[in-house]
Amino acid sequence: MTAAAGDIGRVIPVGSEFPVVVLAAAVLAAERVSGVLVGSAALWLRGEPVSVGDVDVVIDPGLPNLRRLHDALARLAVRPTSVPAVYRLREISIVTVFSSYGRIDCMLEQGRCDWQRLRDGAGYVSIADAPVLVASAADAWALRLKFRGP
Amino acid sequence: MGQRSGVGLVELAILEVLDALRGGRSWGAVPCDKVLTTLEHEMDLDRKYAYQVLVDLAQPWKLPAPLVDGIGNFGGRGDDPPASPRYTEAQLSPVGEIALAAERGEIARVPIGMINGNTHREGIRPPFRPAAIIDAIRQVLSRPGLRGAQITTIVGPPDFITGCTVTGDLVALAAGQHAELGLHARVTVSDAGHVRDREFKTAAPGHRTTLLTRDPGDPVIVIDKLPPYSNPDEVIRSIADRAQGQDWHRRHPELGALTRLPIRNVADLSGSRGGSWFVCVPSDDAPLEELRDQLLKVHGLSIYITTRLPRPLPAMIMTWIRASQDEDLPGSLTALENALAQQQDGAEY
Numbered sequence: 048m049t050a051a052a053g054d055i056g057r058v059i060p061v062g063s064e065f066p067v068v069v070l071a072a073a074v075l076a077a078e079r080v081s082g083v084l085v086g087s088a089a090l091w092l093r094g095e096p097v098s099v100g101d102v103d104v105v106i107d108p109g110l111p112n113l114r115r116l117h118d119a120l121a122r123l124a125v126r127p128t129s130v131p132a133v134y135r136l137r138e139i140s141i142v143t144v145f146s147s148y149g150r151i152d153c154m155l156e157q158g159r160c161d162w163q164r165l166r167d168g169a170g171y172v173s174i175a176d177a178p179v180l181v182a183s184a185a186d187a188w189a190l191r192l193k194f195r196g197p
Numbered sequence: 198m199g200q201r202s203g204v205g206l207v208e209l210a211i212l213e214v215l216d217a218l219r220g221g222r223s224w225g226a227v228p229c230d231k232v233l234t235t236l237e238h239e240m241d242l243d244r245k246y247a248y249q250v251l252v253d254l255a256q257p258w259k260l261p262a263p264l265v266d267g268i269g270n271f272g273g274r275g276d277d278p279p280a281s282p283r284y285t286e287a288q289l290s291p292v293g294e295i296a297l298a299a300e301r302g303e304i305a306r307v308p309i310g311m312i313n314g315n316t317h318r319e320g321i322r323p324p325f326r327p328a329a330i331i332d333a334i335r336q337v338l339s340r341p342g343l344r345g346a347q348i349t350t351i352v353g354p355p356d357f358i359t360g361c362t363v364t365g366d367l368v369a370l371a372a373g374q375h376a377e378l379g380l381h382a383r384v385t386v387s388d389a390g391h392v393r394d395r396e397f398k399t400a401a402p403g404h405r406t407t408l409l410t411r412d413p414g415d416p417v418i419v420i421d422k423l424p425p426y427s428n429p430d431e432v433i434r435s436i437a438d439r440a441q442g443q444d445w446h447r448r449h450p451e452l453g454a455l456t457r458l459p460i461r462n463v464a465d466l467s468g469s470r471g472g473s474w475f476v477c478v479p480s481d482d483a484p485l486e487e488l489r490d491q492l493l494k495v496h497g498l499s500i501y502i503t504t505r506l507p508r509p510l511p512a513m514i515m516t517w518i519r520a521s522q523d524e525d526l527p528g529s530l531t532a533l534e535n536a537l538a539q540q541q542d543g544a545e546y
Binding site: 067068070073074077078079098100107122125126145147148149174175176177179 | 435451456501
């Protein structure tokens with residue numbers, strides 16, 4: 048099985064070596080949550096040699112999208128009660144939930160500050176038949192540097 | 198950490214307080230609330246954090262050598278949290294007594310820190326089998342020329358107590374390098390007859406078995422020996438959720454096929470004697486080996502942790518022995534061994 052490349056022009060194999068947690072990003076996309084995948088998962092999909100421990104998604108700050116995000120996380124989370132209410136999603140910086148695929152970090156503050164620029168630089172990668180918006184390698188590295196240091 | 202036991206400083210402080218509060222009695226449980234108040238007054242230690250550490254020290258699926266005996270509800274592996282410290286009591290375990298005796302110089306050093314590691318508190322040093330560490334030290338004491346590779350072989354891989362499978366670059370770990378370890382539950386294709394037998398053996402008296410009505414030859418998938426840091430209740434919810442249909446499956450059938458587990462039912466058969474174990478009843482015609490592999494990818498049935506030893510494993514053992522050169526190490530090792538034997542209850546986790 049493969050994940051067909053969108054506008055980044057690569058074919059990503061979805062086999063035994065495929066980090067399972069990346070499927071969480073595909074499920075969010077399938078749930079119509081608008082977000083840009085950043086962090087190690089984005090770098091891995093861009094072909095960078097990194098190990099993927101979780102998925103980090105910068106979230107489109109629009110209210111309808113936050114509603115979809117809330118509902119999607121409530122279905123994905125192993126502790127649905129840990130998902131903050133929609134009005135809280137408009138205020139907090141980050142939401143972390145654990146799903147059956149692994150850890151998902153939704154970066155809300157980053158979305159409020161930087162959504163359009165990240166969106167403009169991103170491209171789609173289809174994981175199975177779900178198109179996932181993935182940040183450019185430059186943006187993904189820059190954010191990783193910002194949050195994890197050199 | 199404590200130089201003579203390798204036990205962490207906060208952990209050691211808890212042991213000291215448990216000892217002080219029992220007021221000279223050789224045996225005596227102390228209300229946890231009182232322990233936390235003392236730690237707060239004397240060390241300004243946050244009560245919530247201190248209670249978490251105290252509870253960890255008593256949970257036998259987290260530490261090969263628990264330092265505390267918990268009395269009352271100290272929580273379970275799943276969603277069952279410990280009771281408030283107002284309702285629980287704690288006392289030093291036999292190994293806890295040995296750790297304190299070593300720290301006070303009453304006996305020689307003991308390798309409790311090396312055995313327990315600190316991954317149970319999100320550290321990077323993994324735990325090892327107590328008998329293996331003790332044996333390795335004894336062998337080096339009797340054969341000082343033992344080579345590093347031999348010492349590594351004696352110690353063996355990290356041991357995470359529950360019997361979960363450990364994968365990863367164990368050579369790198371033994372060499373003192375970073376190693377990403379995978380901890381995996383045991384997932385086995387079996388049949389309803391075997392499950393019924395096992396359930397019958399491990400169920401508490403009066404417990405009604407759940408699979409008696411199934412044909413003994415029907416295939417089932419048995420899950421047990423979960424990694425110590427995963428929550429069985431969350432795992433079973435994850436499996437049940439992944440077996441459900443979702444609205445988006447119609448829009449993305451390929452992703453749906455990749456993520457949906459072909460399972461008809463999942464049952465938690467964990468009992469007081471048999472540890473955590475679940476049984477999944479596959480959908481008709483589900484490819485069993487494929488389903489087994491899919492299940493192993495569910496978060497909680499496999500978890501990944503970063504580990505690193507402070508130095509290569511053989512050097513760690515040799516340095517530890519050199520630091521205790523003039524002491525009665527065989528004596529303290531025997532004392533530790535006896536303490537461990539007192540604590541082993543044969544329970545499965």
